[in-house]
Amino acid sequence: MHKLSLKEARRKLWRGETTSELLTENVFQQIQAHEPVVQAYLSIYREQALAQAKAADERLKKGDTDGAPLLGLPLALKDNLNLAGTETTCASKILKGYISRYTATAVQKLLDAGAVITGKLNLDEFAMGSSTENSALQKTTNPWDKERVPGGSSGGAAAAVAADECFGSLGSDTGGSIRQPAAFCGIVGLKPTYGLVSRYGLVAFGSSLDQIGPLTKTVEDAALLLNVIAGYDEKDSTSVNRPPEDYTADLNSDIAGKRLAVIKELSGEGIDAGVRQAIEKMLDKLREQGAVIETVALPSFKYALAAYYLVATSEASANLARFDGVRFGHRNKSARGTLEMFKRSRAEGFGPEVKRRIMLGTYALSAGYYDAYYLKAQKVRTLIRQDYARAFAKYDAVLSPTSPSVAFKFGAKVNDPLSMYLSDIATIPVNLAGLPGISVPCGLENKLPVGLQIATPEFTERKLLQIAAAAERSSGFERMHL
């Protein structure tokens, strides 16, 4: 049963063909069997999950399922989401042992919807990375090939779903951290419009870019989870107050006449040939369904990566300042004096990539450099938004590969940060513009999944999911099962 999609599992539960306890047990058996290799989970809540499952079964027996669309369904969380009373590490030594004092809004919404939480999932330290190799705590492998990375930073969240170790998970996406690992692991990853899902309780990396979203086995599952987690939250001033929508509403509508544009800058040089071929095949299938496919130039994209690494690191340099050993997390015990305590705690607690980004961001914000770097980067964001706006005046959505390559081998890019950064070249502009974006598996290259990225105007998730569902239907892609 662990192989079922979230929707299928729910149908079985609601029809009384299984129980939440059984489903949850199944998931834990899968975890037990494959975690030694996959290593997606940083913490596993077996007892609590089974207790939640039993409680859900009681409600199901009574038919008490109102307002609980996820009742009894086992889901997992990226370990940068706060759940009161659980350890939240962000895969960093500096937060090892930190127990959350409160629950993130998106997580609370899952709980309110009746979900069973199986545990917390590995990530690149503080969500900084594209392979989950930057986790200070463990090495997550790609279920398709254990020699390869699962992508990142939501590598654990993607691998756990691909390995059927949960029916879906929540990740966070600052520059592609949901979509790229989803592509690497052959699953669906959705980054909602900035402001659609509350960030309250998500440990911040790049505050103006971060967004929580689902990683799921199918597009429909992503829509189901988005239905639950979307919505205004007075605790997040950047969340947007708009009427709720049913994101599953248009999933079965055909896409005949939809105008789709392939991004010129992301279809040639820098994209692996095999990936390009898989995307081409996918485009043909969309054409067969009546979509009009053209090419659009988004010239400001060439500045996106540079702008991103200034904005995200600047914000991160401030966001990570609170990890100073004073109130929580790791504190160096031998330091004499406050300044030394700060310095040593941070030197010991942060990994190299996190330090690199803190330094980069601190530099970019320094007196005399602010205008040249941070301010200039913000101007690039405006240009990128304008590029998208021009494209959306003509097209319903823009398409590209989610990542220039399929999952790469461990260590392949660790010593070359720039090549690692380039694996987010296609996903980053979507965050800079605050748009919704999704990665859908569209085929295989060298027996590894390739993701198609679709982006649409802000708050048009229904259309985004409609096109994604059409791609999914026609892709012929089959999930793997361990």
Next chain:
Amino acid sequence: MTEYEAVIGLEIHTHLKTKSKMFCACSTEFGRPPNSNICPVCTGQPGALPVLNKEAVNLAIRCGLALNCTINKKSVFARKNYFYPDLPKGYQISQFDLPVASRGFVDIAPADGAEKRIGITRAHLEEDAGKLVHQGAEGIEGATSSYVDLNRSSVPLLEIVSEPDLRSAAEAKAYLEKIKSILQYAGISDANMEEGKLRCDANVSIRPAGAAEFGVKTEIKNMNSFRAVERAIKIEIERQKQALAAGRQIIQETRSYDEAAGQTVSMRSKEESHDYRYFPEPDLLPLLISEDWLKQAQKELPELAEQRIKRYQEEYGISAYDARVLTLDKATADFFDTAARLYAGDKKNIVNWLTTDVLGYLKNEDLELSQTKLRPANLVEMLGLIDNKTISGKIAKELIGQMLKTGESAKKLVEQSGLRQITDEAELQKIIQEILNANPRQLEQYRAGKTALKGYFVGETMKRTKGRASPPAVNQILDKLLSG
């Protein structure tokens, strides 16, 4: 010898009188046990986000209006980055290039000069930091351990920055008092320096009198009272004068005022100063103030001291001097307003009692009016007792002291201590006759022409009646008996 003139600008930080903190729902109540007014937001828990307190914005707008500022339709919060153990997020949310209010002024009347207009550069919103309590040393340096109390973390602050328009320590003090008065009258802040609800830094430089360019400035911190501000600035001006006279240069630096030593001491030079790496706070949207909001704030702006001074003169015929004395402290003015409403007699009676006896008592005891138990109704009751001749003014002077201390009603005190004035003629005549009988020698001398001895008999009567005898009645009876 070169004549120098001082150039001074003040940065005033004031707590805003809100129930909850700047970015969370925690209480701002002062004096609670350490770390009892805290939550994930004001302790900087990972993932927690700030939500702006609208009332803080309201008070900031009100202050901007009271300071004749332009209220900016759009202002922006920024992160001010620095490390200190009392700053939970590692940055303070403040306003930087786009403050809520800018370009205003206040008029001051310093003790040593004529009325003068002082420019306000800006007023911006920000959050306060927590408080550190050290063991084993005064500061964090050398302490064996230090404790962090985050009750104050994220309490709303308004920073009011003046133009460098002040020219003396007395002007600086007058300006600070003026700002305090506005903050209190407009209900923006308690502006209490003792509780740290009003803090002040001073930028001080000197230049040859008449010069157009500014000298090198120093920033003076750690001034914890109005008196300290005046003294520290005086001392710093003198230090700079002496340095220049001795051929030394003034270094741009931050200096700390050491009250005990009566000097300012270097803290850090410009080179060591922080680079705060300001950037717009991505967790908060720009603050937009609509025309309607502004109008509402204008409508809600309370009566300030000047307006009250004018009203007291016009409505009650109180002298300009007395009106100013009454309004120096808002608590006194509020006390007067309430008493004036309750009292049917001449309001100047209230003024006399307030400005002499009550304020005299406060000065002697070093108290604020609010720290005493005297209430307007009690004072008015006492005035009524004088008016209907139940007590004499002299007795009242004794009563007021007790009323300030105990809050007891005047009537009750009179009943309890038998202080009621003796106006009964027969009773008084009996007493006075006894006194005359007991002093035959003085009576004889009086009758022999030494009429000044009448005062002696009045005194004896008062002594015997413990001051309760009505003086006019005593005079009248004495005249009758002595002539008899």
